[in-house]
Amino acid sequence: MVHRPRSTVYLEGIMDNEIIFETKNLTKQFGALVAVDDVSIKVRKNSLHAIIGPNGAGKTTFFNLLSGNIEPTSGSVIFKGRDITHQPVHRTIHYGIGRSFQITNIFPNLTVFENIRLAAQALGRDNFKFWQAASQFKQYEARTLEVIEKVGLKDRAQTLARTLPHGDQRKLELGIILAPDPEVLLLDEPTAGMAAEQVPELIALIQDIQKAGDKTVMLVEHNMNVVMSVSDAITVMHMGKVLAEGTPSEIAANKEVQTAYLGGLYELNV
Amino acid sequence: MTQTSISTRTAFFAKHRASLGVLLLLILMPFIVGLFNGASPATVFVNGNGQSKFIQGLAIEIFILALYALSFDLIFGITGMLSFGHSMFFSVGAYLTGIAIKSFGLSLPATLGWLVIAAIIQALLFGMVLPRVKGITFALVTLGIASVFHIVVMSSELGPYTGSDVGLQGVIVPDFISPANERLRFYFIALTVLILVYLLYQRFVNSPTGRVCIAIRENEGRAQMLGYNTFYFKLAALTISSLTAALAGFLHTLYQPIVSPNTAGLGFTVTALLILLIGGVGTLNGALVGAVVFRLLDYGLRRYIGESASFISGAVYVLFVLFIPYGIVGTWRLKSFQIKQGWERLLGLFR
Numbered sequence: 001m002v003h004r005p006r007s008t009v010y011l012e013g014i015m016d017n018e019i020i021f022e023t024k025n026l027t028k029q030f031g032a033l034v035a036v037d038d039v040s041i042k043v044r045k046n047s048l049h050a051i052i053g054p055n056g057a058g059k060t061t062f063f064n065l066l067s068g069n070i071e072p073t074s075g076s077v078i079f080k081g082r083d084i085t086h087q088p089v090h091r092t093i094h095y096g097i098g099r100s101f102q103i104t105n106i107f108p109n110l111t112v113f114e115n116i117r118l119a120a121q122a123l124g125r126d127n128f129k130f131w132q133a134a135s136q137f138k139q140y141e142a143r144t145l146e147v148i149e150k151v152g153l154k155d156r157a158q159t160l161a162r163t164l165p166h167g168d169q170r171k172l173e174l175g176i177i178l179a180p181d182p183e184v185l186l187l188d189e190p191t192a193g194m195a196a197e198q199v200p201e202l203i204a205l206i207q208d209i210q211k212a213g214d215k216t217v218m219l220v221e222h223n224m225n226v227v228m229s230v231s232d233a234i235t236v237m238h239m240g241k242v243l244a245e246g247t248p249s250e251i252a253a254n255k256e257v258q259t260a261y262l263g264g265l266y267e268l269n270v
Numbered sequence: 271m272t273q274t275s276i277s278t279r280t281a282f283f284a285k286h287r288a289s290l291g292v293l294l295l296l297i298l299m300p301f302i303v304g305l306f307n308g309a310s311p312a313t314v315f316v317n318g319n320g321q322s323k324f325i326q327g328l329a330i331e332i333f334i335l336a337l338y339a340l341s342f343d344l345i346f347g348i349t350g351m352l353s354f355g356h357s358m359f360f361s362v363g364a365y366l367t368g369i370a371i372k373s374f375g376l377s378l379p380a381t382l383g384w385l386v387i388a389a390i391i392q393a394l395l396f397g398m399v400l401p402r403v404k405g406i407t408f409a410l411v412t413l414g415i416a417s418v419f420h421i422v423v424m425s426s427e428l429g430p431y432t433g434s435d436v437g438l439q440g441v442i443v444p445d446f447i448s449p450a451n452e453r454l455r456f457y458f459i460a461l462t463v464l465i466l467v468y469l470l471y472q473r474f475v476n477s478p479t480g481r482v483c484i485a486i487r488e489n490e491g492r493a494q495m496l497g498y499n500t501f502y503f504k505l506a507a508l509t510i511s512s513l514t515a516a517l518a519g520f521l522h523t524l525y526q527p528i529v530s531p532n533t534a535g536l537g538f539t540v541t542a543l544l545i546l547l548i549g550g551v552g553t554l555n556g557a558l559v560g561a562v563v564f565r566l567l568d569y570g571l572r573r574y575i576g577e578s579a580s581f582i583s584g585a586v587y588v589l590f591v592l593f594i595p596y597g598i599v600g601t602w603r604l605k606s607f608q609i610k611q612g613w614e615r616l617l618g619l620f621r
Binding site for chain 1: 473474476477478479480482483484487488489491492493494495496497498499500502503506510
């Protein structure tokens with residue numbers, strides 16, 4: 001790649017304290033395959049930052065590196081000025097980073113309520129009070145009900161998670177990461193496998209959460225209309241590398257992106 | 271005020287009617303069995319020989335087995351760790367009790383004190399491998415640790431203490447709890463211990479800690495992503511389980527006064543596994559029901575069939591796994607849930 005166009009508008013004059021997430025030369029190798037290759041990005045606080053790219057571009061691996069599920073071969077991850085590269089995965093949420101998965105990752109044999117209650121309890125100080133019943137900790141139950149209502153699963157609270165329809169499972173997963181009220185949400189294809197008519201509802205919910213709660217959302221998404229309409233910034237990945245980054249209009253106008261990913265077929269409706 | 275306390279009390283009785291009924295039956299059982307065989311309650315009360323005393327003995331064995339199976343259910347059924355070294359948890363308790371009383375002449379409270387220390391140490395020993403191995407590897411590593419213990423117990427160097435392959439014999443049990451002369455007292459002590467442990471376990475499973483243990487069984491990766499350091503929860507489950515199994519071993523030694531090296535072998539771990547498969551894995555009640563069925567089946571077959579008993583019992587276990595895959599309690603819960611749902615759907619049609 002001869003030149004790598006970088007956004008001028010999006011990160012112009014950004015102060016250090018406005019950057020919530022930063023990666024420096026992040027690289028992950030699986031044997032001979034370089035899944036994530038020298039990725040350095042900056043994510044602005046309270047923005048909705050989308051990561052797009054063709055299949056196998058390394059988006060999910062990149063998310064796994066951010067959330068600490070895997071360790072990078074080299075490079076570092078900086079969250080609010082703090083190096084969290086080598087922290088174990090269970091610390092991630094304590095820093096304020098919530099992570100959802102492309103393949104639904106819930107507790108299938110527990111009820112919706114219990115799924116979210118466990119998430120609400122996690123950051124409290126009552127995890128080892130084994131002589132008290134869990135139902136005595138009303139603060140977690142209250143938080144659970146609040147979250148269940150927000151993601152629209154109120155009628156399903158006592159249903160076993162595995163018997164939920166797929167769309168509701170995606171909502172449950174969103175609920176699980178909302179419960180501890182993290183600052184950053186890493187959403188890996190939140191609409192994957194959802195029926196087309198359910199997608200706008202979920203996207204509106206995500207936007208609402210981001211705007212109302214002053215949260216930063218990082219999103220991997222394949223639905224181009226969604227990405228173009230909701231994002232503040234987009235990073236395009238291709239073969240593990242950053243191909244381009246910038247605002248939606250910059251990305252849509254980028255010839256290189258169009259050939260690599262959009263296949264020259266996508267036209268921006270502005 | 272009194273009104274509410276009365277109504278909550280009625281609600282309590284209504285909710286736990288079945289359990290309280292079983293408890294009452296267990297308390298009265300020695301006397302009822304005595305009456306059937308023409309022994310007056312007074313005879314039973316002073317531990318006269320007879321059918322009642324024999325049944326009490328069988329019941330004590332069942333209580334100890336149930337205690338042991340409960341402890342296995344906590345780590346296997348609730349937390350989802352398949353340990354093949356669980357018999358070690360039991361036999362450490364059993365051997366330590368025997369050695370402390372026989373070789374060192376310790377009193378029972380002192381023995382119990384040492385038991386707690388030993389149980390915590392062995393839980394930590396198992397815990398040491400926890401962060402490194404999962405699933406089937408954990409099963410194999412625990413099997414390895416327990417096998418080493420089995421070999422150590424059988425070794426002739428430790429013969430003076432453990433009795434090597436003959437087993438630990440000749441433990442002098444204090445008179446007030448002697449299973450020969452004070453069996454009714456022993457019966458009630460064992461029953462009380464079992465009930466207390468069972469209630470503690472019920473509470474643990476419903477506590478914040480126990481709920482996380484269940485989450486670990488369901489999806490450990492997700493539990494970590496929620497922010498739980500799963501190692502500590504597994505270690506907590508292991509420690510409580512180890513303490514319970516050691517307590518079961520303690521009662522075993524006092525009741526039998528003999529400790530066979532078989533209690534340290536793989537076979538005894540499989541016993542716990544079988545009890546749970548019969549009763550229902552991860553249900554707690556299943557451990558109790560399973561222990562009753564297992565011991566009675568074993569006893570009945572041995573008595574009436576003799577040599578080929580293990581062949582028949584093996585066949586019975588296979589039938590259990592084939593036709594009652596969730597165990598007695600597990601299948602019962604599933605069916606009653608399905609029947610309830612079916613009824614609601616049926617009634618919904620006419621509404």
